[in-house]
Amino acid sequence: MTGAVPxxxxxxxxxxxxxxxxxxxxxxxLPRGTALGIVGPNGSGKSTLLKAVxxxxxxxxxxxxxxxxxxxxxPPGTIGYVPQVEDVDWQFPVSVRDVVTMGRYPRIRPFQRxxxxxxxxVARAIEALDLGAVANRHISELSGGQQQRVFVARAxxxxxxxxxxxxxxxxxxAATEESLLQLVRxxxxxxxxVLMTTHDLDRAAEWFDRLIVVDRKILADGTPxxxxxxxxxxxxxxxxxxxxxxx
Amino acid sequence: MPDVLAPFxxxxxxxxxxxxxxxxALCSSMGTYVVLRKLSFIGDxxxxxxxxxxxxxxxxxxxxxxxxxxxxIVTALGIGFVHRRGKVxxxxxxxxxxxxxxxxxxxxxxxxxxxxxxxxxxxxGSILGVSAYDVAxxxxxxxxxxLAVAALWRPLLYTxxxxxxxxxxxxxxxxxDYALLVIIAMTxxxxxxxxxxxxxxxxxxxxxxxxxxxxxxxxxxxxxxCAFGVFSSVGGLYASYELHASxxxxxxxxxxxxxxxxLGFNAARRPRRAP
Numbered sequence: 001m002t003g004a005v006p007x008x009x010x011x012x013x014x015x016x017x018x019x020x021x022x023x024x025x026x027x028x029x030l031p032r033g034t035a036l037g038i039v040g041p042n043g044s045g046k047s048t049l050l051k052a053v054x055x056x057x058x059x060x061x062x063x064x065x066x067x068x069x070x071x072x073x074x075p076p077g078t079i080g081y082v083p084q085v086e087d088v089d090w091q092f093p094v095s096v097r098d099v100v101t102m103g104r105y106p107r108i109r110p111f112q113r114x115x116x117x118x119x120x121x122v123a124r125a126i127e128a129l130d131l132g133a134v135a136n137r138h139i140s141e142l143s144g145g146q147q148q149r150v151f152v153a154r155a156x157x158x159x160x161x162x163x164x165x166x167x168x169x170x171x172x173x174a175a176t177e178e179s180l181l182q183l184v185r186x187x188x189x190x191x192x193x194v195l196m197t198t199h200d201l202d203r204a205a206e207w208f209d210r211l212i213v214v215d216r217k218i219l220a221d222g223t224p225x226x227x228x229x230x231x232x233x234x235x236x237x238x239x240x241x242x243x244x245x246x247x
Numbered sequence: 248m249p250d251v252l253a254p255f256x257x258x259x260x261x262x263x264x265x266x267x268x269x270x271x272a273l274c275s276s277m278g279t280y281v282v283l284r285k286l287s288f289i290g291d292x293x294x295x296x297x298x299x300x301x302x303x304x305x306x307x308x309x310x311x312x313x314x315x316x317x318x319x320i321v322t323a324l325g326i327g328f329v330h331r332r333g334k335v336x337x338x339x340x341x342x343x344x345x346x347x348x349x350x351x352x353x354x355x356x357x358x359x360x361x362x363x364x365x366x367x368x369x370x371x372g373s374i375l376g377v378s379a380y381d382v383a384x385x386x387x388x389x390x391x392x393x394l395a396v397a398a399l400w401r402p403l404l405y406t407x408x409x410x411x412x413x414x415x416x417x418x419x420x421x422x423x424d425y426a427l428l429v430i431i432a433m434t435x436x437x438x439x440x441x442x443x444x445x446x447x448x449x450x451x452x453x454x455x456x457x458x459x460x461x462x463x464x465x466x467x468x469x470x471x472x473c474a475f476g477v478f479s480s481v482g483g484l485y486a487s488y489e490l491h492a493s494x495x496x497x498x499x500x501x502x503x504x505x506x507x508x509x510l511g512f513n514a515a516r517r518p519r520r521a522p
Contacts, residue, residue, distance in 0.1 A: 054415035076417030083411060092283060092408050093465045105405045106416040110398035138463045151412075158416060 005068040007032050007162050007193035008053055012062035015048050022048040024216045025062070030162075035184060035194040037208035037224065039201060039233060044215040046197040047084060050164045053195060054081045066162055076106035080160030082151050084167045084197075090140045097135045099150050100125050103157030125157035128183055145176035152180065156187075163187065165196040181207060201228065254488045262382050263374045267480040267498070270441040270450065273389045275476020277396070277434045278455035279469040280427060284407050288338050289326070289428070290448035292345030293435050296322035298352030298444055301369055306359050312384050315436045322348050323428035331421065372443030372495035374484065381440055388437045395430055403427060404465060441480065442495040453502040454479060457509040475505050 008030035015023040022045040030036050040046050051057045052064050055071025066074055080103075094102075103125065104118045126135050129149040134142060139150065152168060165184075169177045184207065188194055198204070204211055204224040211227040213220040220232035227233065254260045281290060300318025304311050322344050329340040356366060368376070377385075396403070405413040406420045414420040431451070438447045454475035458468045483498030490497065 056411060056415055074417055078417060079415050081412055081415035086409070087411070088409050089283075093459065093463050093468050094408060095464060098465065099408075102401075102405045102408070102413075103416075105401045106413075106418050108401060154412075160416075164415070 005065075006030055007034075007067060008195060009065040009068075010049075010053065010062070013049075013052060013059050013064060014061040015045070015052055015057055016060045017048075021060075022216065023052070026214070026218055028212060028218060028221065030193050030195055032193050033188055033191045034210060035188045035196065035208045037204055037211045038195065038197045038214055039199070039204070039211060040197075040214040046214055047166050049214060050081070050166050050195060050197060053162075054079050054164055056081075077158055078161050079164060080155035080158045080162070081164045082148075082155050082166060082168055084170065086147065086151055088139075092139070095136050095138055096131055096142070096146075096150050097122070097126065099139060100131070100135075100153045100157050103154040106158065121157045121159055125153040128156060129153040130179060145172040148172050149176060149180075152183070156183075161192075163192055163194045165194065167197050167199065169198060169200055201233065204228065254485060259375055259377075260488070262377050262379065263484055263494070264481060265382055266374055266377050266385050266441050267484040268477060269385055269389045270438045271454075271476040271478070271480030271498075272473050273392060273434055273476075274438050274447070274450040275454035275458075275472040275479075276469055277392070277431060278451045278453075278476070279458070279465070279472050280403060280407060281431065281451050282455040282459060283465075284427075286337075286431070287448070287452045288341050289323075289431060290435065290451035292326065292341040293319050293323055293432050294439070294444045294447040296345045296348035297435060297439060298369065299348040299355070300352075301439075302352040302355040306355060312388075312436060315439060316433070318348060318352075319432040319436055320429055323432040324425060327425050327428050331424075368443070369439075370443050370445050371493060372439065372441050372446065374441045374494045377440050385437050385440070388433055392430055392433050392437070395426070399423065399426060442498055446495045446499045449499040449502060450476065450480065453499070453506050457502075457506040460506075460509040460513040475502065475509075479505055 006029040008028075010026055010028050013023050013026040014021065026045075026049060028036070038046050038049060048057060052059060053066065053071065055064075055074075064071060066079060071079065101122050104114065104121060108114070108118070126132055129152055131146070131149055131153055134146060139147065142150065148168060148171070152165070155163060168180055172180070181203070184194055184196070188209070196207070198207065200207075208224050211220075211222065211224040212218050213227060213232045220227045220230050222230070255264070281287060297315040297319040300314035300316070301311060302314075303309070303318070304314025326337070326340050326344050329335050329344065330337045333340070335343075402413070402418045402423055403426075405418055406423050410420045434451065435447055438450060442450055455468070455472040457475050458471035462468045462471060479502035480498050483501040484494050486492075486501065487494040487497035
């Protein structure tokens, strides 16, 4: 039964902030073991779409189902989310290992102790993101690329059933980008569904099995090559360019 | 009996030291969350709000703890509600609700005859006047708070650091925000007898602020804060006996001294920047 239900189903999704309609009727499915890329210009609602799937913003209309359930009714630990900008207090008293360990917290019940599996999941995530050398450092002592990897590691340590990444490659060095690509492709090969926003069209075919172009609505949906050849993305860029910002 | 133990020969002093120990440990441990969530103002707010409940309980001859607990917890939940639903910033929400509740307490007290004498003990504490019943209440409430924190410390830490991602991962951030407010409210009620309404916020904030100068890890910060809190409250009580001074004020002054010592130590061990 669970095999038949797509990991993520979005139907007729509208999201409004005050008077701005960030999303105007979005439909797509994300099967297990698929990496779906979301591209679109700034302000196109890409991040909002991820937040709606994460249950952080409520749909004004339409439905979001993850593993067949509304996001807020999911068992804790189901969704791993890495936001575009981590708006945290960098002086907060936690080390790299402490932050990655938080990934296990949703799965730990009150008074429950960390199991051997919990410890292994944290250790594997630290290793997968190549953070072993800085694991005991305070988070304020990291470079931008390392900081981004810490938050990806936390999401991986959680062992989520769906992974949401909001522009994880923006502002990171080439080596970090390459290791993130390898990591994501490895997780997808193991069956994890991944939903990720990006600006980087050049490497879309390496990252994703499927690509959607979003500008409040879905303008194109298909394999990365199909979508790029269709010119849908170039079209909206042209449009935005000639008509200025539409807000 | 040697002179140093002189204070302990009195039953009322023994009770006072038990309360000081419990309050010092509890306030300063909870203070770690208060400082990390930048909620320093809320200690002040909830303590003042408790005055409405204390006044009503006093005038009706009802139970002090019940009155304080109801007023403080209602205000704590009200602050959370106004903040979340009214889209009012948290400090504004605290500012509006605590002054309102405090004013209600003063209003009620001012209309009552012979109220001014007791007002002093509410505002500045009366740790030397605690009864065996007070000790039992303080210890019982403190155990309840400690149990709640033992159950929730991990999700509380996650939502304190990164509430958005914690919520996406399925941690109920709104529930935890309210739970923390209630836990802080109960901590304040436990501490009112010791240091009083005016000074309780200091015991909630100052030891944790001192600890944050000395460590960059959460669990050591909580442990250090707890040690500073116990040192300040027990040491302050002892010093107040020797100095014939107000115990609440002496406790808070000692905590303040510890904070500046930690600040000085931190500044001294950091290498100076090259000019």
